[in-house]
Amino acid sequence: MSKVNRSSLARSFGYAFQGIGTCIREERNIKIHLTFTGLVIFFGVFLKISPLEWCICLTLFGLVLALELVNTAVEAVVDLVTEERKPLAKKAKDTAAGAVLIAAICAAAAGLVIFLPKGLRWIGVLH
Numbered sequence: 744m745s746k747v748n749r750s751s752l753a754r755s756f757g758y759a760f761q762g763i764g765t766c767i768r769e770e771r772n773i774k775i776h777l778t779f780t781g782l783v784i785f786f787g788v789f790l791k792i793s794p795l796e797w798c799i800c801l802t803l804f805g806l807v808l809a810l811e812l813v814n815t816a817v818e819a820v821v822d823l824v825t826e827e828r829k830p831l832a833k834k835a836k837d838t839a840a841g842a843v844l845i846a847a848i849c850a851a852a853a854g855l856v857i858f859l860p861k862g863l864r865w866i867g868v869l870h
């Protein structure tokens with residue numbers, strides 16, 4: 744790879760990290776997702792979930808956080824295009840938010856399937 748291509752690749756990664764940083768600084772919802780991600784990592788270590796369960800959790804973290812970034816991008820583009828109330832603007836924002844919600848509900852359900860039996864076993868309700 745030439746020096747020029749390498750530096751343009753590094754710049755692209757830099758812009759992507761800037762986007763992630765901006766979203767974390769400015770958006771409340773991604774802070775909530777990151778808090779849950781931290782809790783899942785803590786309980787995953789504490790309850791010793793299996794490698795397959797880690798893979799499922801990591802995939803779901805990625806899905807929810809990535810969709811939150813896309814949702815933020817859609818909101819920004821809509822606000823850039825119009826400040827007026829328009830049905831298409833509402834459709835774009837609400838469907839993007841719906842995508843995050845679906846992923847978050849599925850992640851929460853998968854989390855319950857993985858963690859609930861282990862948690863109940865840990866407190867002695869299940870054997």
Ligand SMILES: Nc1ncnc2c1ncn2[C@@H]1O[C@H](COP(=O)(O)OP(=O)(O)OP(=O)(O)O)[C@@H](O)[C@H]1O
Binds near residue numbers: 818828829833837
């Ligand atoms: N230009 C617009 N035209 C029509 N409806 C809009 C427009 N901008 C926002 N809305 C709608 O108003 C509601 C609130 O939108 P807003 O952009 O404030 O998002 P929000 O729910 O506060 O999301 P977040 O907290 O992620 O910023 C949503 O239903 C959205 O679709």
